[in-house]
Amino acid sequence: MSTMNEAAPLRRADGSAIRVLVVDDESTLADLLSLALRYEGWEVRTAADGSSAVRAAREFRPDAVVLDVMLPDLDGLEVLRRMRSDTPDVPVLFLTARDAVEDRVAGLTAGGDDYVTKPFSLEELVARLRGLLRRSGMAAARQGSELVVGDLVLDEDSHEVRRGDDLVELTATEFELLRYLMRNPKRVLSKPQILDRVWHYDFGGQSNVVELYVSYLRKKIDTGRPPMIHTVRGAGYVLKPGV
CATH class of the missing domain: 1.10.10.10 (Winged helix-like DNA-binding domain superfamily/Winged helix DNA-binding domain)
Structure with missing residues (x-):
């Protein structure tokens, strides 16, 4: 994980930590993602199903969401729809199975901003999130040196x-x-x-x-x-x- 934090650290425009909500019912994966994102200096909250993800998004007000398509209750597309009714601009990165092309197409069509396929590298996921945050204007990199x-x-x-x-x-x-x-x-x-x-x-x-x-x-x-x-x-x- 030593290469992840070498790029300029992203912060909110007010200087506070970026907030990321991780939604995945695989606890081991959610814990690993949380560790990698906290290493970036970001604040992380996790949810293991769609209903708790929607509640967490309302309370936590994340700057970005990592969202698994396959969840035990609501699917990721429905979670996205409900989240966007409260926070229409929050960037969402979908996690999909490698062979589920239809999931990737459906996720992007439904308004997801990007996706990575399982299994994925933590470095790639963090890089994708950084890109989403920059494009959304939710984060500011340090200026110059x-x-x-x-x-x-x-x-x-x-x-x-x-x-x-x-x-x-x-x-x-x-x-x-x-x-x-x-x-x-x-x-x-x-x-x-x-x-x-x-x-x-x-x-x-x-x-x-x-x-x-x-x-x-x-x-x-x-x-x-x-x-x-x-x-x-x-x-x-x-x-x-x-x-």
Whole structure:
């Protein structure tokens, strides 16, 4: 799954996480899809049948839906019809059986935006969803080389970091740590994850390295300002806009 998150992260226009509803009665597949989409930094909700999918869509207000054609109660086409009566513009990606050509034709004719056939690669499905979200105007990629969270701005090309009007001087490792946090705003990142992505080695009693560099970042980013780097006890660290 290491290649999935290399493209520019998609967010809602207001900076909040993309919401995706996954509808499939195969729990193993639904769980796998949820994991892949959460890895993108998106918020995910699942439903195992058509009726609960329609209810979830009303409550969750997703930006996109991954919808299996074959469900135990309502079929995917009926679910699409009911969803579209509430949210007519929500993009829908159908999951169909490889040999069910009529399902693919019917799904697109009924107003589905795209489809993938089972079995499929997670990379392909995520790429298709990203394309749907961009075309629908529901999401915005980061502009140019900048990552922006609240009043914190990191330029990946110039390696400049600013908090408000202040330029923040960082070492190369501090920069990489902050970049990883800013690519995953509002997402709790564990010490093993941070070690793997920033230092490129497995967790092996080296949590003190993460703690040390987080403390360095806090002194440079948060001192005298509303804190952005937070410790989630027993889980890791999360970066979110200061209040």
